[in-house]
Amino acid sequence: xxxxxxxxxxxxxxxxxxxxxxYQLRSTDAVCVNESHLHHKWYYNFKYMAVGLLxxxxxxxxxxxxxxxxxEMFRLQSFHMYGVIxxxxxxxxxxxxxxxKFNIKTIHGETIEFHKKEFxxxxxxGGILFGLxxxxxxxxxxxxxxQIGTGATVIIVTLLSALAGTWIYGYFRExxxx
Amino acid sequence: xxxxxxxxxxxxxxxAGPLIGLTVPALLILGNKSFGIxxxxxxxxxxxxxxxxxxxxxxxxxxxxxxxxxxxIAIGGIVAITLLKNPHPMLIHPDxxxxxxxxxxxxxxxxxxxxxxxxxxxxxxxxxxxMVVGGFLVGFGTRYAGGCTSGHAxxxxxxxxxxxxxxxxxxxxxGFLMANWILPFILSL
Numbered sequence: 001x002x003x004x005x006x007x008x009x010x011x012x013x014x015x016x017x018x019x020x021x022x023y024q025l026r027s028t029d030a031v032c033v034n035e036s037h038l039h040h041k042w043y044y045n046f047k048y049m050a051v052g053l054l055x056x057x058x059x060x061x062x063x064x065x066x067x068x069x070x071x072e073m074f075r076l077q078s079f080h081m082y083g084v085i086x087x088x089x090x091x092x093x094x095x096x097x098x099x100x101k102f103n104i105k106t107i108h109g110e111t112i113e114f115h116k117k118e119f120x121x122x123x124x125x126g127g128i129l130f131g132l133x134x135x136x137x138x139x140x141x142x143x144x145x146x147q148i149g150t151g152a153t154v155i156i157v158t159l160l161s162a163l164a165g166t167w168i169y170g171y172f173r174e175x176x177x178x
Numbered sequence: 179x180x181x182x183x184x185x186x187x188x189x190x191x192x193x194a195g196p197l198i199g200l201t202v203p204a205l206l207i208l209g210n211k212s213f214g215i216x217x218x219x220x221x222x223x224x225x226x227x228x229x230x231x232x233x234x235x236x237x238x239x240x241x242x243x244x245x246x247x248x249x250x251i252a253i254g255g256i257v258a259i260t261l262l263k264n265p266h267p268m269l270i271h272p273d274x275x276x277x278x279x280x281x282x283x284x285x286x287x288x289x290x291x292x293x294x295x296x297x298x299x300x301x302x303x304x305x306x307x308x309m310v311v312g313g314f315l316v317g318f319g320t321r322y323a324g325g326c327t328s329g330h331a332x333x334x335x336x337x338x339x340x341x342x343x344x345x346x347x348x349x350x351x352x353g354f355l356m357a358n359w360i361l362p363f364i365l366s367l
Contacts, residue, residue: 022236022237022240025232025233025235025236026236026237026240026241028233029233029321029322029324030214030217030220030324030325030329038209040209042242044209045242045243045246046246047208047209048205048208048209048211048243048244048246048247048250049246049247049249049250049253050250051201051204051205051208051247051250052246052247052248052249052250052251052253052254053250053251053253053254053257054197054250054254055198055201055247055250055251055254056250056251056252056253056254056255056257056258057254057255057257057258057262058189058194058197058198058254059251059254059255059258060254060255060258060259060262060289061185061188061189061194061258061262061264062188062189062190062191062193062194062195063188063268063289064194065255065289065290066268066289066290067289067290067291067294067295068268068270068274068286068289068291070353070357071274071278071357072270072271072274073353074350074353074354074356074357074358075271075273075274075357075358077271077273077274078271079191080191081191082191083190083191083192083195084191084194084195084198085195085327085331085332086195087191087192087195087196087199088195088196088198088199088332089199089331089332089335089336090195090196090199091195091196091198091199091200091202092199092202092203092213092332092333092335092336093335093336093338095199095200095202095203095206095336096202096203096206096336096337096338098203099203099206099207104207106206106207106208106209106210107207107208107209108209110210112206112207112210113210114212114337115212115337116339117324117334117339117341117342118341119340119341119344120324120341122322122323122324123323123324123330123341123342123344123345123348124344124345124348125322125323126318126319126320126321126322126323126324126345126348127319127323127330127344127345127346127347127348127349127351127352128319128348128349128351128352128355129315129318129319129322129323129352130315130316130318130319130320130322130323130326130348130349130352131319131348131349131350131351131352131353131354131355131356132315132319132352132353132355132356132360133311133312133313133314133315133316133317133318133319133352133356134316134327134349134352134353134356135352135353135354135355135356135357135361136307136308136311136312136315136356136361136364137308137309137312137313137316138290139316140215140216140316140320140326140327140328141215141216141218141219141248141316141317141320141326141328142215142248142251142326142327142328144313144316145215145248145249145251145252145255146251146252146254146255146258147255147289147290148252148255149251149252149253149254149255149256149258149259150255150256150258150259150288150289150290151256151259152288152289152290152295153297154295154296154297154299154300154309155290155295155309157300157309157310157313158295158309158310158312158313158316159313160313161309161310161311161312161313161314161316161317162219162313162314162316162317162320163219163222163223163317164313164314164317165313165314165315165316165317165318165319165321166216166219166220166222166223166317166318166320166321167223167227167229167231167234167317168314168318169233169317169318169321169322170220170223170231170233170234170321171229171231171233173231173232173233176322
């Protein structure tokens with residue numbers, strides 16, 4: 001009997017180690033890591049689609065996905081994008097503070113987790129490369145999806161190219177300075 | 179002016195910005211998800227072509243919510259352009275209009291300039307740089323930096339992560355460099 005318990009403990013710890021390894025890998029070079037310990041049915045994900053939908057509408061209606069607005073931003077010709085990003089950060093900042101201070105739980109009663117971001121030189125090199133691409137395409141990854149939604153079908157090519165860029169990064173990751 | 183008429187107008191920054199900021203607590207409270215979009219590209223790689231690359235060998239099923247989220251963004255684009263379309267042409271800064279006119283771009287309808295981004299242009303050198311090279315830089319750069327405007331600038335800074343502030347400054351530096359000094363050369367091709 002006791003042997004059985006030990007065996008099952010070992011099984012659990014090896015399973016945890018496996019999960020830990022997977023978690024660490026997913027955290028590599030990612031800001032958003034999502035480790036919920038709850039296992040829900042797949043259709044629970046539709047709630048995120050609903051948030052995405054509202055988000056996409058805002059993107060279009062506030063012209064955040066407009067190539068022209070991005071050009072104005074980088075030429076200091078308009079305050080619009082600075083106002084959008086600045087006020088989004090302000091609201092995000094206060095929200096995170098409130099969640100931490102009042103220990104607000106998820107709708108499923110889970111404690112909300114925050115993740116530390118370690119510095120590496122990739123944030124500089126990659127950041128500049130992304131900035132170059134942002135000013136050419138007038139889109140960061142989010143707006144690419146919204147632009148396609150608005151009927152600019154050729155942006156599918158830009159999205160596929162972005163996927164290729166992500167894949168090439170993964171392929172050469174070990175050789176790049178971090 | 180009716181409410182629908184009002185919604186159809188372009189939304190000012192002080193409406194859109196706070197709403198975008200609210201995405202942060204919305205995703206956290208709905209299911210402990212940290213706001214971020216560029217990771218979706220990584221998950222697609224992990225699903226479609228992991229190719230034994232360690233960076234893509236993880237349990238992507240745990241991150242599938244992110245793909246539902248970006249699919250929602252695309253649907254939001256469809257909704258906004260069909261039901262809530264602004265009937266008026268976009269107003270852009272006169273200096274930008276003059277600069278772009280110098281490169282033969284004078285159609286300011288639509289969010290994406292159709293004169294630059296269209297299937298016909300794809301085969302030209304300029305179109306290739308704008309769509310293919312531009313997209314590549316977005317995908318490569320965001321992953322190298324570990325996030326994009328949403329993950330670093332909004333989620334990261336909201337959570338007081340200084341590396342995210344560094345990354346955001348670098349995004350802006352790259353953007354200024356491109357828009358003011360390199361893009362004029364590309365547009366003249």
